[in-house]
Amino acid sequence: MVAKIFSAALKGLESQVIEVEVACNKGLRSFNIVGLGDKAITESKERVSQAIKSIKLSPPQAQAKRILVNLAPADLKKEGSLYDLAIALGYLLASKQVRFNPQGKLILGELALDGSLKPIKGVLSFSFLAQKEGFGEIILPKENAKEAGLVNLQERQRKIKIIGAENLAEVISYLEGKKEIPESKVDPQQLKRNFQKFEIDFGWIKGQLHTKRGLEIAAAGAHNVLLQGPPGTGKTLLAKAIVSILPQPSFEEILELTKIYSIAGLLPKERPFLNQRPFRAPHHTSSEVSLIGGGSPPKPGEITLAHRGILFLDEFPEFHRDVLESLRQPIEEGEIAIQRAKYILTFPAKFTLIAAANPCPCGYFGDPEKECTCTASQIASYRRKLSGPLIDRIDIFCWVPSLKYSDLISPDKEGQSQEIRKKVGRAREIQRERFKKEGILTNSEMKIPQIKKYCQIDSSSQNILRKYVDKGLLSARGYHRVLKVARTIADLEGREKILTDDISEALSYRLREG
Ligand SMILES: Nc1ncnc2c1ncn2[C@@H]1O[C@H](COP(=O)(O)OP(=O)(O)O)[C@@H](O)[C@H]1O
Ligand SMILES: [Mg+2]
Numbered sequence: 001m002v003a004k005i006f007s008a009a010l011k012g013l014e015s016q017v018i019e020v021e022v023a024c025n026k027g028l029r030s031f032n033i034v035g036l037g038d039k040a041i042t043e044s045k046e047r048v049s050q051a052i053k054s055i056k057l058s059p060p061q062a063q064a065k066r067i068l069v070n071l072a073p074a075d076l077k078k079e080g081s082l083y084d085l086a087i088a089l090g091y092l093l094a095s096k097q098v099r100f101n102p103q104g105k106l107i108l109g110e111l112a113l114d115g116s117l118k119p120i121k122g123v124l125s126f127s128f129l130a131q132k133e134g135f136g137e138i139i140l141p142k143e144n145a146k147e148a149g150l151v152n153l154q155e156r157q158r159k160i161k162i163i164g165a166e167n168l169a170e171v172i173s174y175l176e177g178k179k180e181i182p183e184s185k186v187d188p189q190q191l192k193r194n195f196q197k198f199e200i201d202f203g204w205i206k207g208q209l210h211t212k213r214g215l216e217i218a219a220a221g222a223h224n225v226l227l228q229g230p231p232g233t234g235k236t237l238l239a240k241a242i243v244s245i246l247p248q249p250s251f252e253e254i255l256e257l258t259k260i261y262s263i264a265g266l267l268p269k270e271r272p273f274l275n276q277r278p279f280r281a282p283h284h285t286s287s288e289v290s291l292i293g294g295g296s297p298p299k300p301g302e303i304t305l306a307h308r309g310i311l312f313l314d315e316f317p318e319f320h321r322d323v324l325e326s327l328r329q330p331i332e333e334g335e336i337a338i339q340r341a342k343y344i345l346t347f348p349a350k351f352t353l354i355a356a357a358n359p360c361p362c363g364y365f366g367d368p369e370k371e372c373t374c375t376a377s378q379i380a381s382y383r384r385k386l387s388g389p390l391i392d393r394i395d396i397f398c399w400v401p402s403l404k405y406s407d408l409i410s411p412d413k414e415g416q417s418q419e420i421r422k423k424v425g426r427a428r429e430i431q432r433e434r435f436k437k438e439g440i441l442t443n444s445e446m447k448i449p450q451i452k453k454y455c456q457i458d459s460s461s462q463n464i465l466r467k468y469v470d471k472g473l474l475s476a477r478g479y480h481r482v483l484k485v486a487r488t489i490a491d492l493e494g495r496e497k498i499l500t501d502d503i504s505e506a507l508s509y510r511l512r513e514g
Contacts, residue, residue, distance in 0.1 A: 003093035005102050007086040008129055009078050010122045012298065012338070012345030013259050015129045017106075019072045020083060022090035027066030033087070035071030040081045047081070048088045051111040055169045057097050067091060075342055079297035082120040085109035085139075088168060089175070100175035104136040108144075115168040117141035122263045124255065127151040130160050137161035139171060145184035147262060147272035150255060153188050186272070191254055196276045198244035200237060203416030207407030211238055211398040214509055216420050219245045220427040221488030222442035224331075224353040224393050226316075226386075229400030230370070231363040235356040238400065239281075239312045242354065244417035246277045246309065247425035250432075253308050256348065260307055264300050278309035280351075284318035288326050293347050294338050303330050306351035316355040317385040328389040334445070352444070353393065357386060369402060395444060395481045396509040427491040443488045448480065455483040461503045474510060482506045 005020045031049075033041055049059040060067045069087055071078055086107045092098040108126060110118040119141045127148040130138050138148055138160060145164025152159050162184045165171045173179035202212060211227060218225045219242055227235040249257060257274040261267045267274065282291055282302040293301030303311060313319060330336040334350040359365040360379045365372040374382075431442050438450060446454065457465075465482065468474040474482065483498075485506035490498045 001094050001096065003090045003102070005086040005090040005093070006106050006135070007083050007108055008106060008126045009076055010080075010125060010263060010297070011076070011343070012347055013125060013263065013300075014345075015122065015125045016076060017129065017133055018076070018078065018083070018086075019070075020086040020090050021070045021072065022087065022094040023066075023068045023070075024063070024091070024094035025066045025068070029061070029064050029066070031060035031067045031069075033069040033071065035069075035074045035078065037071060037078050037083075041071070041078065041083065044081055044084050044087060047084055047111050047113060048091065050113040051084070051115040051168050052088055052092070054113065054115040055167075055172075057092060058095070060091060060095075063095060065095070067094070077340070077342075080120070081110040081118075082108050084111040085117065085168070085171065089171070092172070098172050098176060100177075104134075106130045106135045106138045108138070108140045109165075110141070111168060117165055117167055117171075119143040121265045122259075123147045124150055124259045124262050127160060127162070128259075131158055135160065137163060139163045139165060139174070142166050142184075144272075146186050147258065147267070149184045149186045150258060150273060153186060153191070153251070154255075190271070191251065191273060191275050192248075194248065194276070196243075198241075198417060200241040201244060201412075201414065201417045202241055202420060203413030205234055205237060205241060206410055207403050208234055208238060208400055210508070211400050214396045214398040215242050216245060216424065217485060217488050217492065217509075218242070218352060218354070218396050219247075219420075220424045220492050221395075221431070221484065222350075222352045222444040223395035223485060223488065224444070225355070225396045225398060226391065226394045227354065227356040227398050227400050228359055230367050230402055231358055233400045233402055235400050236314055239310075239314065239354045239356055240279070241417070242310055243277065243279045245420040245424055247421060247428045249275060249277055249308060257308060260300055260304055260348070264305060266305070278306055279312065280306040280310065281312040281314060284313070284315050284320075286319075286323065288323050291323055292326050292330060292336050292349075298338050298340070298345060300347045301336070303327065303336060303349040303351060304347040307348050309351060311351040311353050313353065313355045316357040317382055321385070324385075324388065324390055331390065331393050350445075353390070355390065355394070367402060392477065395485050397511070398509065423492055426494060427488065430491045430494065443484050443491070446484055446487075451480055451483050455487045455498060457483070457486070457498050457503060458500070461498065461500045464500065464503055464507070468507065474507075478510050482510055485509060 002023045007018045052059040123144040142164035149162045330349040360374045362373045364370040486502040489502040
């Protein structure tokens with residue numbers, strides 16, 4: 001007899017249905033799995049046999065039969081151990097030790113030797129698949145059930161029954177109709193709660209008003225930023241503080257973030273979702289793969305883990321040139337394509353870049369007090385790293401100067417971050433409304449036709465910009481970036497019209513000092 005169970009495989013962030021066929025035929029005693037599995041699938045044979053033995057049923061090796069498991073389609077490389085449960089159930093069905101109807105059920109889970117079910121990665125992606133492909137229920141490890149249940153919080157979408165089980169015996173009892181397992185549900189209120197404790201409040205950072213305002217604008221419009229200045233002036237501090245003013249992600253964004261972090265195995269243990277914007281700060285010695293993703297099985301890199309949040313590249317010129325070069329395409333496209341033998345998979349990578357750099361290797365070039373000790377050629381080679389494909393994508397340049405004593409002793413302003421976060425949240429809401437039909441969420445994502453449509457300016461603003469362009473102070477690219485930033489500044493005020501003041505302020509973030 002041949003049994004067919006439905007399971008699934010990850011393909012980037014998306015997934016695909018896998019049919020687990022088990023044939024139990026007369027012939028020499030054997031137990032084989034085919035269909036391009038990795039080592040984990042071979043090991044699955046051992047786990048499946050042990051788990052079946054543990055519940056006093058007859059394992060494949062005890063049958064005088066030829067048992068063949070086929071994972072189809074064969075051309076998709078299947079990785080991981082999530083087929084254990086499907087293989088075990090397929091075998092038990094084919095060998096007539098259990099009876100149930102596998103139609104309409106998506107079955108996922110790794111088995112431990114004692115038959116208990118171990119959690120798997122990528123569950124949210126699988127429940128989206130189940131919804132899309134018309135499955136009525138998902139059976140999976142109990143620890144994953146809440147995460148799977150997030151799909152049922154979507155409005156106007158078909159609901160799926162989510163069954164989280166502790167072990168193989170429980171799954172069998174359920175499938176044979178001998179035991180009820182209550183459906184897993186997520187409390188939608190939980191998604192709205194802010195679990196984040198911010199390390200740094202904007203109010204604790206002294207002086208640096210221009211940069212703080214620059215970061216506020218960046219947070220509102222998702223604009224890329226470069227912070228430049230001598231050592232110890234608070235560049236790293238300021239960059240880290242930006243998380244405290246980022247708006248809460250929307251429900252759709254929470255689903256996206258949760259999918260990514262689930263696949264990376266980085267969801268917090270106590271909560272099956274991610275409802276805060278990520279902040280990723282890879283070290284400058286990071287490899288290309290850890291930054292952009294890849295490997296086998298393909299894992300999301302830092303740029304995907306920073307999706308809808310911040311990618312902070314501190315000591316920017318210290319990063320290897322090739323690594324920086326590899327960021328060019330994902331920044332442009334908002335996603336990264338990873339080539340596999342037979343297909344290409346993509347991970348999203350819409351992040352806000354914050355880069356920080358000293359103006360020269362010693363850090364004091366252009367400082368009014370301290371003398372720079374670098375040679376002209378050292379400075380030139382350092383500068384070359386600061387020009388290039390990534391720097392071309394910067395909307396906001398901030399010069400972070402040495403602090404004055406009077407700044408240092410100024411009092412803290414408690415709760416400043418919360419105030420700014422509210423403003424930023426409102427500005428994001430305006431953008432979401434504006435771009436409803438454009439398929440983007442923020443001003444930084446506008447392309448030229450959208451800039452023309454949404455960033456209209458009056459003649460006095462045009463005159464200012466003309467002066468800058470004609471004097472060679474502003475390139476064509478810079479011109480469009482000024483308009484986008486000015487759009488965000490107006491949005492922070494909740495104002496439709498872009499004023500000359502907005503343009504002047506946006507220009508103040510184009511002029512690179514030092
Ligand atoms: N503007 C500031 N307000 C308050 N503390 C500051 C400020 N700038 C620097 N500091 C203090 O100095 C330390 C070093 O700052 P850091 O952000 O690492 O500087 P940079 O990255 O520019 O070299 C911080 O951890 C903080 O304690
Ligand atoms: Mg620093």
